[in-house]
Amino acid sequence: MCPPARCRTGPARATVVHVIEVSELTKRYGDTTAVRALTFTVRPGRVTGFLGPNGAGKTTTLRLLLGLDTPTGGTATVDGQAFAGRPRGLRRVGALLDAQDVHGGRSARAHLAALAASNGIPRRRVAEVLAEVGLADVAGRRIGGYSLGMKQRLGIAAALLGDPPVLVFDEPLNGLDPEGVQWLRALLRRLAAEGRTVFVSSHQMSEMELCAQDLVVIGRGELIAAESLGAFAARGTRRGVRVAARDPERLAAALRAEGAGVVAGEQGLTVTGADPARIGELALREAVVLTELTPLGSSLEQAFMELTADSVDYLAGEPR
Numbered sequence: 001m002c003p004p005a006r007c008r009t010g011p012a013r014a015t016v017v018h019v020i021e022v023s024e025l026t027k028r029y030g031d032t033t034a035v036r037a038l039t040f041t042v043r044p045g046r047v048t049g050f051l052g053p054n055g056a057g058k059t060t061t062l063r064l065l066l067g068l069d070t071p072t073g074g075t076a077t078v079d080g081q082a083f084a085g086r087p088r089g090l091r092r093v094g095a096l097l098d099a100q101d102v103h104g105g106r107s108a109r110a111h112l113a114a115l116a117a118s119n120g121i122p123r124r125r126v127a128e129v130l131a132e133v134g135l136a137d138v139a140g141r142r143i144g145g146y147s148l149g150m151k152q153r154l155g156i157a158a159a160l161l162g163d164p165p166v167l168v169f170d171e172p173l174n175g176l177d178p179e180g181v182q183w184l185r186a187l188l189r190r191l192a193a194e195g196r197t198v199f200v201s202s203h204q205m206s207e208m209e210l211c212a213q214d215l216v217v218i219g220r221g222e223l224i225a226a227e228s229l230g231a232f233a234a235r236g237t238r239r240g241v242r243v244a245a246r247d248p249e250r251l252a253a254a255l256r257a258e259g260a261g262v263v264a265g266e267q268g269l270t271v272t273g274a275d276p277a278r279i280g281e282l283a284l285r286e287a288v289v290l291t292e293l294t295p296l297g298s299s300l301e302q303a304f305m306e307l308t309a310d311s312v313d314y315l316a317g318e319p320r
């Protein structure tokens with residue numbers, strides 16, 4: 001593979017940084033506003049997770065970015081230019097949008113060879129990417145007989161074919177088995193470590209938690225957050241503070257009188273609405289000996305649920 005840094009030639013290209021920039025991006029389909037005034041930046045050298053509940057507008061955003069659809073307003077650019085489906089576009093941006101969208105009658109090898117030919121990519125890349133995604137042994141088989149996971153791997157192979165500095169994947173973990181998920185997480189991290197810009201959508205926080213460094217979170221087409229994983233997690237409400245004390249009932253009463261929430265459990269009290277310092281002060285005032293005072297950090301999943309709660313269109317299970 002040619003790392004992006006080495007792909008830059010000449011003084012003009014030396015300053016090129018492979019940034020995805022989305023500015024005031026809006027897309028309406030009739031009465032539906034799929035994306036509304038979205039603005040964010042995706043930087044190279046990091047895996048950026050693109051998160052949002054079902055129907056949030058992730059696929060629409062990626063389609064607009066890739067020039068597969070036209071914005072109603074705003075812009076989406078790579079390296080400062082709109083990316084339209086150019087013949088040699090695979091060298092610039094590699095994308096996996098819909099793994100099922102392939103000609104089932106062809107073999108994986110023939111499919112990739114055709115893509116390579118139309119993008120001016122050396123034929124040897126076909127064997128390289130097939131090996132990279134673990135499909136070398138089945139490359140001669142018809143794609144129509146592939147499982148969803150195998151088609152995802154093929155879609156990833158196609159995205160890697162042109163050795164591009166920018167990679168965009170829409171829900172690439174769908175259909176992968178646990179080994180496949182681990183493999184893909186490692187691949188995404190490696191691609192970013194090579195200096196590429198890696199933008200990956202998912203509707204599940206837990207999927208991104210282990211490989212993304214930055215997050216762009218949207219809900220109902222609007223931006224909720226664009227920041228590092230850590231900053232996003234910190235925005236979730238703290239789960240509370242676990243407290244153990246010699247006289248828990250007395251402390252619980254004092255905390256409740258202060259407006260804090262207190263739930264008594266086997267391991268002690270779980271307190272919300274009061275930080276450890278305030279709990280310590282109250283314990284001192286009530287002359288209650290504390291034996292444990294542990295802040296419970298908010299998990300990313302919880303932050304995601306909280307921050308997108310108002311923008312979930314489709315809920316599984318019980319109605320809200």
Ligand SMILES: Nc1ncnc2c1ncn2[C@@H]1O[C@H](COP(=O)(O)OP(=O)(O)OP(=O)(O)O)[C@@H](O)[C@H]1O
Binds near residue numbers: 057202
């Ligand atoms: N071609 C279209 N015509 C009409 N409405 C559309 C079209 N494409 C998307 N939408 C609507 O735009 C909204 C955003 O859809 P989109 O597929 O971008 O969301 P998503 O975040 O990718 O969802 P998911 O996680 O379920 O794939 C939805 O309400 C969807 O029904």
